Amino acid sequence: MVPVIECRGLHKWYSGVHALKGVSLSIAPGEVVGLVGDNGAGKSTLIKIISGVHGPDRGEILVDGKSARIATPKDAMRLGIETIYQYNAMVPTMSIARNLFIGREPLKASFFGIGLLDQARMRAESVKAIADVDLHLRSPDALVGELSGGQRQGVAIARAMHFKSRVLVLDEPTNHLSVKETSKVIGFVRGLKAQTITGIFISHNMQHVFQSCERVVAMARGEIVFDKPTVETSIEEVQEHL
Numbered sequence: 001m002v003p004v005i006e007c008r009g010l011h012k013w014y015s016g017v018h019a020l021k022g023v024s025l026s027i028a029p030g031e032v033v034g035l036v037g038d039n040g041a042g043k044s045t046l047i048k049i050i051s052g053v054h055g056p057d058r059g060e061i062l063v064d065g066k067s068a069r070i071a072t073p074k075d076a077m078r079l080g081i082e083t084i085y086q087y088n089a090m091v092p093t094m095s096i097a098r099n100l101f102i103g104r105e106p107l108k109a110s111f112f113g114i115g116l117l118d119q120a121r122m123r124a125e126s127v128k129a130i131a132d133v134d135l136h137l138r139s140p141d142a143l144v145g146e147l148s149g150g151q152r153q154g155v156a157i158a159r160a161m162h163f164k165s166r167v168l169v170l171d172e173p174t175n176h177l178s179v180k181e182t183s184k185v186i187g188f189v190r191g192l193k194a195q196t197i198t199g200i201f202i203s204h205n206m207q208h209v210f211q212s213c214e215r216v217v218a219m220a221r222g223e224i225v226f227d228k229p230t231v232e233t234s235i236e237e238v239q240e241h242l
């Protein structure tokens with residue numbers, strides 16, 4: 001099967017720091033991969049390259065077997081790659097509905113060339129998107145700034161689901177969440193498979209990865225040092241390689 005994402009020989013330097021030292025990784029469509037490793041291993045750098053935040057200094061990325069230029073987060077979005085960070089790129093002073101549609105606002109009509117936002121459609125679709133991920137929020141008009149960390153992650157996940165992202169990248173999404181909110185996020189990751197959404201779940205919590213991912217990839221010092229189906233390995237074995 002043609003991988004949905006393939007990284008070939010990625011290198012990244014931050015001035016003096018060689019953060020990625022030739023990383024190659026293939027991910028099959030619908031596969032849910034856990035990416036683990038100590039702080040500074042290069043996990044975030046790798047996914048920032050996949051999601052268009054940074055460009056690689058060397059190497060290439062293929063999407064569906066074709067060389068892809070992912071120069072901005074918008075390029076990634078267009079390719080169906082959605083990323084959820086520990087601190088989400090949401091605007092706290094805007095409503096849930098507006099945040100769901102950031103970058104994809106539906107326009108009602110053009111008024112002398114200026115599009116008018118279709119507020120009613122955004123509200124209606126947000127209510128559905130939020131219900132679909134089993135989030136119970138009062139109103140799509142509530143400000144994101146008033147939500148808990150877990151609810152914000154929920155809105156970000158609802159956004160990815162609603163727009164049928166093909167690849168969902170979650171970089172430490174459970175940091176600073178309560179135990180209950182964390183298990184909800186783990187549940188989302190677990191549910192990706194059934195929706196045939198490809199997932200890359202970064203976590204320093206090995207248990208969470210083993211609970212929700214079918215494959216575990218470990219990085220250390222800018223390289224991939226381990227890669228196995230979770231059913232064929234154990235937390236102890238992964239740790240021996242870090």
Ligand SMILES: Nc1ncnc2c1ncn2[C@@H]1O[C@H](COP(=O)(O)OP(=O)(O)O)[C@@H](O)[C@H]1O
Nearest residue numbers: 014017019037038039040041042043044045046
């Ligand atoms: N914006 C940056 N500027 C300089 N160095 C960075 C930057 N981002 C990451 N690094 C360095 O690159 C290395 C890999 O970091 P990172 O990808 O964030 O690792 P991880 O997500 O696995 O903790 C670390 O040594 C880190 O200090």
Ligand SMILES: [Mg+2]
Nearest residue numbers: 043044045171
């Ligand atoms: Mg990181």
